[in-house]
Amino acid sequence: MRAALEVIAERGYRGASLAAVAERVGLTQQGLLHHFPTKEALLVAVLRERDDWDALPSGRLRLDLLASLVEYNAMRPGIIQTFSALLGESVTEGHPARGYFTERYGEARASMAELLRAEYGDRLPGGLTPERAAPLVVAVLDGLQYQWLLDPESVDMPAAFRDFLTLLGEPPQGHAP
Numbered sequence: 455m456r457a458a459l460e461v462i463a464e465r466g467y468r469g470a471s472l473a474a475v476a477e478r479v480g481l482t483q484q485g486l487l488h489h490f491p492t493k494e495a496l497l498v499a500v501l502r503e504r505d506d507w508d509a510l511p512s513g514r515l516r517l518d519l520l521a522s523l524v525e526y527n528a529m530r531p532g533i534i535q536t537f538s539a540l541l542g543e544s545v546t547e548g549h550p551a552r553g554y555f556t557e558r559y560g561e562a563r564a565s566m567a568e569l570l571r572a573e574y575g576d577r578l579p580g581g582l583t584p585e586r587a588a589p590l591v592v593a594v595l596d597g598l599q600y601q602w603l604l605d606p607e608s609v610d611m612p613a614a615f616r617d618f619l620t621l622l623g624e625p626p627q628g629h630a631p
Contacts, residue, residue: 455499455500455503457475457478457479458470458475458496458497458499458500459500459503459504459533459536460478460532461474461475461478462497462500462536462539462540463532463533463535463536463539466539466543467497467539467540467543467549467550467551468543470493471493472486472487472490472493472496475496493550494550497540497550497551498550498551498554501537501540501551501554501558502554504533504537505558515565515568515569516569516572516573517569517573517619517622517625520569520595520615521612521615521616521619524595524598524611524612524615525612527599527611528602528611528612531603531606534599534602534603535603538596538599538600538603540555541555541596559592562592563585563588563589563592564588566584566587566588566589566591566592567584567585567587567588568584569584570584570587570588570591571584573625574622574625574626575625575626578622578623579622579623579624580622580623587622591618594615594618595615598611598614598615598618599611601614
């Protein structure tokens with residue numbers, strides 16, 4: 455998985471080949487095809503593996519842990535760059551990761567709404583429901599990653615996310631962890 459991630463990071467998905475991944479791990483292309491019958495299957499496996507690296511036990515996500523994840527991501531630009539490039543490519547019709555990202559974002563919005571409800575209750579300080587605010591939080595996370603990747607000297611991703619949390623406002627008493 456790591457070898458595939460490295461090759462995709464270096465060449466992009468469209469430029470990556472199964473032969474290059476196989477060579478990197480000391481297999482023949484046929485040997486790699488034994489484990490992953492298509493390049494698309496390998497791509498989705500890489501994306502799911504990346505998600506597993508970041509996974510928290512169900513119901514354990516909190517705003518403070520989300521801020522820690524942003525700090526962690528700032529320490530691994532290669533993985534963030536690969537993920538972001540694949541995300542950008544996936545918006546094109548017929549891209550093999552389109553379904554994966556569509557499903558992932560649905561799950562991300564649902565998890566974020568659950569997190570916001572646990573922190574704030576049925577309304578955030580600005581009046582939005584958790585379901586209305588969830589896509590905004592996800593958009594901030596991804597948007598900060600793109601800005602940071604393009605200009606890491608000017609964008610302090612962890613600090614900017616903490617500033618965003620300040621904009622959300624303090625959770626009411628009884629809803630904070």
